[in-house]
Amino acid sequence: MPVRSWTTGTQCVAKGDHRKPKPGELLYHKGDILTIVAMTTVKSTCYKAKHNSTGDEGIINSADVREREALRLDPSLSLMPWFHGKISGPEAVRKLQPAQDGLFLVRESIRHPGDYVLCVSVSGEVIHYRVMYQDNQLTIDNNQHFNNLIDMIEFYSQNKGALARTLLKPKPKQGAKSAEMELTKAGWLLDITVLKLGHIIGEGEFGAVFDGEYLAQRVAVKTIKCDVTAQAFLQEATVMTKLQHKNLVRLLGVILHKGLLIVTELMTKGNLANFLRTRGRSLVGSVQLLRFALDVCEGMAYLESKKLVHRDLAARNVLLSDDDVAKVSDFGLTRAASRVSDDQRAKLPVRWSAPEALTKEVKYSTKSDVWSYGILLWEIFSYGRQPYPKMSLKEVMERVEGGFRMEAPEDCLPAIYALMTICWAKEPRRRPTFHKMREKLEQEMKKRCPGYDSLIPSPRPQK
Numbered sequence: 001m002p003v004r005s006w007t008t009g010t011q012c013v014a015k016g017d018h019r020k021p022k023p024g025e026l027l028y029h030k031g032d033i034l035t036i037v038a039m040t041t042v043k044s045t046c047y048k049a050k051h052n053s054t055g056d057e058g059i060i061n062s063a064d065v066r067e068r069e070a071l072r073l074d075p076s077l078s079l080m081p082w083f084h085g086k087i088s089g090p091e092a093v094r095k096l097q098p099a100q101d102g103l104f105l106v107r108e109s110i111r112h113p114g115d116y117v118l119c120v121s122v123s124g125e126v127i128h129y130r131v132m133y134q135d136n137q138l139t140i141d142n143n144q145h146f147n148n149l150i151d152m153i154e155f156y157s158q159n160k161g162a163l164a165r166t167l168l169k170p171k172p173k174q175g176a177k178s179a180e181m182e183l184t185k186a187g188w189l190l191d192i193t194v195l196k197l198g199h200i201i202g203e204g205e206f207g208a209v210f211d212g213e214y215l216a217q218r219v220a221v222k223t224i225k226c227d228v229t230a231q232a233f234l235q236e237a238t239v240m241t242k243l244q245h246k247n248l249v250r251l252l253g254v255i256l257h258k259g260l261l262i263v264t265e266l267m268t269k270g271n272l273a274n275f276l277r278t279r280g281r282s283l284v285g286s287v288q289l290l291r292f293a294l295d296v297c298e299g300m301a302y303l304e305s306k307k308l309v310h311r312d313l314a315a316r317n318v319l320l321s322d323d324d325v326a327k328v329s330d331f332g333l334t335r336a337a338s339r340v341s342d343d344q345r346a347k348l349p350v351r352w353s354a355p356e357a358l359t360k361e362v363k364y365s366t367k368s369d370v371w372s373y374g375i376l377l378w379e380i381f382s383y384g385r386q387p388y389p390k391m392s393l394k395e396v397m398e399r400v401e402g403g404f405r406m407e408a409p410e411d412c413l414p415a416i417y418a419l420m421t422i423c424w425a426k427e428p429r430r431r432p433t434f435h436k437m438r439e440k441l442e443q444e445m446k447k448r449c450p451g452y453d454s455l456i457p458s459p460r461p462q463k
Contacts, residue, residue: 006047009250010036012065013187026051026058033068033187033253034060053191055215068187070242074177077238079150079231079260081178082106082170089128092119095171099124102168106131106149116149118156122164129163147225151258179234180256188241190214190253190263197221201270206233207259211266218266219252223259230260237262239331242306247299249319249329267319267327275320276384286413287449288324289380293416294441295326300373301434303328304366311364313372314352315379351375351387355401356428367428373437374423381416382409415444 006012014032021027026049028034033052040046040059049060071077084095086108096103099121109115109130116131118140129140131152137145138152141162146152157167172178183189195214202209207223224230237260240251255261269275272292276284296318303310310328317330350358354371357364375387388396388406405424408417419440425431432440 006036006062006067007244008036008038010244011052011068011187012036012049012060012062013068014065016064018060018064021058024059026056026060028060031187034065050215052215053194068241071182071186071188071238073235073238074182076175076177077179077182077234078173078176079179079234079256080106080153080227081172081176082153083149084171084173086110089117089119092117092128093126096121096126099126100169102165103171104153104167104169105171105173106153118152118163120163120165120167127164146258148227148230148259150227150230150256150260151225154256154258183254183256186241188237188251188253190255192255192257192261195219195221195255195261195263212263214252214263217252218268220264220266222262222264224262225259227259233260233262236331239308240264242308243302243331245299245302246325247295247327248302249327264329265321267329268322269320269324271316272318272320272326273315273379273384276315276380280383281411284383286411287445290413290416290441290445290448291324292318292326292380293377294438294445296328296373296376297434297438297441299326299328300369301438303369304434307366309364309366310369310372311357312349312352313369313376314349315376315384318376350393350396354428355426358397365428366434367431370423370431370434370437371428373434374420377416377420377423378406378409381412385409413444415440 012034014028014030014034016030018026018028026034028051034049035052036047037050037057038048040048045062046059047062048057050057082105084092084105084107087095088110092105092107095105096119101122103121105119107117107119109117112130112132114133116133116138118129118131120127120129131138131140131149137147138149139145140152144155144161146155153167153170155161156163160166170178180189196212198211198213200208201211201220206229207225210221210223212219212221222233224233237251237254244250249267250265252263252265255263296313300310300313310331312330313328317328318326319329320326352372352375354368357368378387379385391399403426405421408414408420419432419437423431423437
């Protein structure tokens, strides 16, 4: 059996109990999540690991754990498997047979459009509770109010409240899979009792982003309270379970509590666009700009190797760590190369999008990400300026289609502008790969940063 080689930060799931550890070993139970802290000198199959719930550290044998699985992108994966959409009362009664106390489902109200109905089996009968939508909140009794259906079901699964009994068992819609069950099985569902929320560090249309702490690790917590948006963000979290690279923001896991919470490593210096705008040329030199460009290229080369397309690459979606490492984030639009639906096209950022991504005929690919990377390089070397300054979105689309390309930012290195222009080749096949661009950026870095050679790992590890 080959010896496993796990990097620091790799998360594992215990295959069985280890209740009687020897001195220095870690105590854990089947299903516990453990994070690799370091290799050990004990033997090649042993690692030092940290228990994700207790915070304890100790030695584990790699044969006794498995690496945390990536989740498969599955349209049937649902945060609300108990939601059946627009069905009638009698149909709901049929679905809740055979009668079982506490069996429940939620449906859209046909009689009161915009409201919902919670249907619960109690003593052989089905009781229908109207869920009213008032002042952006949901309520059954005008006493207890909820931000969303997930929040409401969570509450009534633990408290009887206005109901005849607590909710015990969801009746899943045919074909729907419980996201909670799949996340638990794969080891990505985190324990909310261990999470400490701090201050708001960002606000988006989906909800707030908080800093916080999870088992002594500083984290960022993205909160999504709207049911529909939470379901969409579940896809982002699913994509992130597949990604392990030093230049991609790392997912720690998700929590289902009053909606969806996505927990990632905390990037203390915020996004790259704001960082550059607020510091400028006097504080950030050309070598640092090159490092940012190379960091992003490394992360994108990894996505390229996984045949994943980001679709929203821009300086606002690159975050900086304490030690100025740039990491690509926001994987909400990331997926394998595919055609762009009208729906998705409406969300694409025009100033960063390749011409073919804005038409109906051509599919979005890694080569479209390369175009966006050229725009991101322009952002970096212009210190965070908005691309195509003073042009409307309509002008951008028309003029780029007609062959217009931005001029080099002030004092931009000639080799970098040459890289930008080749990224903006009209024909996607003429654009370079991220692998090739990484080589060019490393050559440029060697010229300007003596001793850079010694910082490049060899061979370059890929997971």
